[in-house]
Amino acid sequence: MTATAQYRILHSTSYQYSEPVALCQNQLRMRPRTQPHLTCHECQVQIEPQPLSIDTHPDYFGNIVDSFSIEALHRSLIVNVRSRVSVFAPEAENLLDAPAWETLVGDVRAGTTPIDWQAREFTFGSTRIQHDPRFADYARQCLLPGVSVTEGVDALTRKIHRDFRYDTTATDVNTSTSHAFELKAGVCQDFAHIQIACLRSIGLPARYVSGYLRTYPPPGKPRLVGCDESHAWISVYAGSQIGWVDFDPTNAVRTGTDHIPICHGRDYDDISPMRGIVLGGGATTLRVSVDVAPVETTAEPALGPPIGPPLGTPVN
Structure with a gap:
């Protein structure tokens, strides 16, 4: 169910x-x-x-x-x-049919299906996210030859969570993606921008998602009104049969029912609240x-x- x-x-x-x-x-x-x-x-x-x-x-x-x-x-x-x-939580078993990431890159570039063609615009640079060999090299540490899109993005999500420090004082809303990458620190906006930059730099369509994350109080404590916050994560295109799949690099998870998506765009500038x-x-x-x-x-x-x-x- x-x-x-x-x-x-x-x-x-x-x-x-x-x-x-x-x-x-x-x-x-x-x-x-x-x-x-x-x-x-x-x-x-x-x-x-x-x-x-x-x-x-x-x-x-x-x-x-x-x-x-x-x-x-x-x-x-x-x-x-x-x-x-x-x-509604995505059906996990559907992700097993994801194509190899190189195959998907080729399908998107060729516009093999209408949905492949529509996804192609999310492979280009945007105001806050530009292609960079550093991002591509970082992504290829996880997206190895023949690895499926979802398996590779899983690994990249986990790697960003492991390699980057969550620090609300390290960056602000105007910090560039390149600078956050150099710092290896930031908040959800930075983590999302970095992961999108890595994926686009190897040709995979990825978009920025804004929304809310339900959080839980400490054991024995009541849930406080207003304690939840705006959040950001990423969505990657996994082929015409699967569509878009969301991942949260800040928490190293694929999104479920605790993530409430509101808007998506190329980066934060498209969808600031x-x-x-x-x-x-x-x-x-x-x-x-x-x-x-x-x-x-x-x-x-x-x-x-x-x-x-x-x-x-x-x-x-």
Whole structure:
């Protein structure tokens, strides 16, 4: 039986300004959308002050975008996105039929099927991720000749987790992928960018995924509202028969029902949760909190089949 978990999610963003803001225009990418391993049952977006206009539309990658404008003086901006979703774990046995990675690279380059051709755009460089021989050499330590795509990416996911240090002080949102690779340290955004760079540098299609990760409190402690966070991982194309498969290098796992995907793109710049411009405002204080509350499960939720030694508390 396929494992399923249902969640209610509240993503709250609050800006406080020292001076009045005369105008702000923003885009949100926080709405879940129904996709192969997720069903979105409902989603509500609340914005204070009330926007003069708001437009909801898909972007190039199919992510749902809320664009809004506020054209009245205000000293704060509060955005609450409430969703209810069901997440389904991928069927592990399907991954056994994945082709050798070199075969897949050839199929993608040739556009053997329409889905191969569509995946091809995720082999090119993007704003934050460029091809580099260093990334290719690192990837080939795991993607050996004849190894299947999924087996090789499993190994690369485990290697990144082993070789890189999770350190929230080592990088920031603007750190380049090359610099994070040199540091051998960073956070989930850096780990995802590095793994994508490695895969694209050898010709494999890979995309950046943003979402949420359900975490667990220490034994005997209650789950704290707002303790969950935004998270990032990667999705690799495993051929026309399997499609896209997600891996989390921060936690060395293939994703399961604890991973809640929201958006995907070439890298973080395509799918940052909130971006925009303001006129005025002075000094800004930003607060973000995410609450992922389980509603119902039909099987024990899990991070997905571990691909390395048992881990402790998942890292966001």
